[in-house]
Amino acid sequence: MNPYLFLAEQLTADGIDLEAVKAALKAQRIETPSWGYANSGTRFKTFPHPGAARSTREKLDDAAMVHKMTGIAPSVAVHIPWDKPEGDDYVAMRQYAESRGIVIGAVNPNVFQDEVYRLGSLGNPNGGTRELALDHLIECCDIMRKTGSRDLSLWFADGTNYAGQDDLRARKRRFEEGLRQTYAHLPADGRMLIEYKFFEPAFYSTDVPDWGVAYAFALKCGPQAQVLVDLGHHAPGVNIEQIVAFLLDEGRLGGFHFNNRKYADDDLIVGSVNPYELFLIFSELVSASDSADAITRSTAQNVAYMIDQSHNIEGKMLPMLVSVINCQEAYAKALLVNRVKLQAAQQAGDVLGAHEILNAAYKTDVRPLLAQVRTEMGTPADPIAAYRASGYEAKIARERGTAQNTGGYQS
Numbered sequence: 001m002n003p004y005l006f007l008a009e010q011l012t013a014d015g016i017d018l019e020a021v022k023a024a025l026k027a028q029r030i031e032t033p034s035w036g037y038a039n040s041g042t043r044f045k046t047f048p049h050p051g052a053a054r055s056t057r058e059k060l061d062d063a064a065m066v067h068k069m070t071g072i073a074p075s076v077a078v079h080i081p082w083d084k085p086e087g088d089d090y091v092a093m094r095q096y097a098e099s100r101g102i103v104i105g106a107v108n109p110n111v112f113q114d115e116v117y118r119l120g121s122l123g124n125p126n127g128g129t130r131e132l133a134l135d136h137l138i139e140c141c142d143i144m145r146k147t148g149s150r151d152l153s154l155w156f157a158d159g160t161n162y163a164g165q166d167d168l169r170a171r172k173r174r175f176e177e178g179l180r181q182t183y184a185h186l187p188a189d190g191r192m193l194i195e196y197k198f199f200e201p202a203f204y205s206t207d208v209p210d211w212g213v214a215y216a217f218a219l220k221c222g223p224q225a226q227v228l229v230d231l232g233h234h235a236p237g238v239n240i241e242q243i244v245a246f247l248l249d250e251g252r253l254g255g256f257h258f259n260n261r262k263y264a265d266d267d268l269i270v271g272s273v274n275p276y277e278l279f280l281i282f283s284e285l286v287s288a289s290d291s292a293d294a295i296t297r298s299t300a301q302n303v304a305y306m307i308d309q310s311h312n313i314e315g316k317m318l319p320m321l322v323s324v325i326n327c328q329e330a331y332a333k334a335l336l337v338n339r340v341k342l343q344a345a346q347q348a349g350d351v352l353g354a355h356e357i358l359n360a361a362y363k364t365d366v367r368p369l370l371a372q373v374r375t376e377m378g379t380p381a382d383p384i385a386a387y388r389a390s391g392y393e394a395k396i397a398r399e400r401g402t403a404q405n406t407g408g409y410q411s
């Protein structure tokens with residue numbers, strides 16, 4: 001029997017509405033990052049990859065190919081100034097993306113690379129430097145208007161390296177002020193997503209170190225400010241799905257940066273080390289998108305799902321495709337949780353019964369279901385095989401050669 005039909009029969013018998021699951025999978029959207037298509041490295045070495053994008057246009061071409069293969073990655077996050085176009089022509093950038101069948105997604109300001117930011121940006125003790133940072137953030141709000149982006153995605157490298165280096169309360173106040181001012185410049189329907197990171201590059205104190213601080217700042221700014229959860233930015237053992245649940249319930253979960261953190265930060269393929277965690281995160285999102293509470297429901301339905309990865313030794317396009325597919329598989333499994341039975345087991349205090357219901361969905365092989373969904377969408381049933389067979393990898397290597405720059409950090 002066809003594996004999809006076999007699975008469909010089983011799921012339907014278990015009370016799962018298969019048509020609703022397929023519709024949700026077709027509507028799933030994962031944003032890829034422009035910086036994931038260019039060369040990047042560690043602090044020690046960059047191993048350039050043949051064919052890696054050398055310009056923003058090439059990054060958009062590659063993102064368009066990922067979308068063509070998967071059908072669920074139609075937008076690209078940009079990093080300014082890494083993606084600053086010639087003559088600041090952001091309208092042309094938007095048009096180029098659209099001509100490739102994709103759109104510009106989140107705008108990521110960069111207030112961490114210039115010499116002037118040695119002691120920070122919005123938290124800098126120097127008022128002139130804070131002004132410069134603010135000007136750039138406001139410029140990015142204008143870029144959002146030109147590119148049609150909904151989200152301003154904020155991450156700050158700010159912090160201190162030594163006790164006594166700066167006044168911690170004063171830094172907090174400077175941040176609050178800078179964020180409030182930025183908020184005032186958001187486009188009418190725009191959002192500000194505040195990303196946290198518990199360490200690096202500052203190692204003694206970090207100005208936005210965890211979700212609680214990001215949440216507090218978001219509350220102070222207003223309803224269009226929400227928290228961005230980067231999976232790479234937690235200490236080992238932190239229960240990320242619980243943070244997700246809390247922020248969803250508070251209406252303050254704005255988006256994700258997907259990746260996998262084994263040692264530190266954000267450069268491994270999402271779901272590669274801990275697919276169960278990714279499933280549990282998606283499970284919270286699926287559960288919230290069906291919540292009786294209107295705020296929780298609309299928050300879940302408006303989450304921006306973004307990948308934040310820049311691969312160093314595994315190539316560029318294939319790891320991005322695998323990342324999108326891992327998110328798709330985790331979401332598919334989360335959609336298969338029998339929530340009626342789960343709730344009944346929870347109410348009955350059936351600890352392991354509830355755990356088993358969740359795990360039954362996790363253990364389902366969703367690949368036949370996804371192949372069917374992709375076929376119905378008119379995209380390749382096996383995106384990886386289709387990409388390998390497309391000749392794209394050889395074509396870009398031939399046309400672009402091997403760029404020597406760490407292009408993820410330059411346009």
Ligand code: PSV
Pocket residue numbers: 035108155195197230257265266308
């Ligand atoms: C910082 O580690 C981060 O997660 C932020 O989102 C940056 O914008 C991104 O990585 C790219 O370096």
Ligand code: MN
Pocket residue numbers: 155195230257266308
């Ligand atoms: Mn990030």
